[in-house]
Amino acid sequence: MMFAVRMDVEIPHDLDPEIRADLVAREKTYCQERQESGEWVHIWRCVGQYANISVFDVADNEALHQVLWQLPLFPYMRIAVTPLAPHPSDLTANRGAP
Numbered sequence: 001m002m003f004a005v006r007m008d009v010e011i012p013h014d015l016d017p018e019i020r021a022d023l024v025a026r027e028k029t030y031c032q033e034r035q036e037s038g039e040w041v042h043i044w045r046c047v048g049q050y051a052n053i054s055v056f057d058v059a060d061n062e063a064l065h066q067v068l069w070q071l072p073l074f075p076y077m078r079i080a081v082t083p084l085a086p087h088p089s090d091l092t093a094n095r096g097a098p
């Protein structure tokens with residue numbers, strides 16, 4: 001199943017800089033591991049915002065929940081999930097269809 005996920009990050013300004021740097025570094029490693037596994041298909045920066053829009057390809061709702069729940073920055077994020085379905089006008093998805 002495909003999902004679009006918007007993540008808005010709000011790290012408290014008074015968080016210890018070392019803890020902040022560690023969280024951000026672990027977030028990057030985690031994100032790149034999930035990209036390697038094929039679950040995290042896209043990540044795009046929302047220009048001018050500490051936010052991203054990502055696309056996930058996972059088995060089901062529970063699998064997505066587990067991926068998101070384990071984000072190191074999860075406690076500092078607002079997350080909005082949109083389930084995706086093929087669009088009837090998508091040439092790549094409908095090649096060969098009548």
Ligand SMILES: O=C(O)CC1=CCC(=O)O1
Nearest residue numbers: 009027028031050051052
């Ligand atoms: O910078 C962000 O948008 C938060 C984030 C999610 C995965 C990652 O590497 O950073």
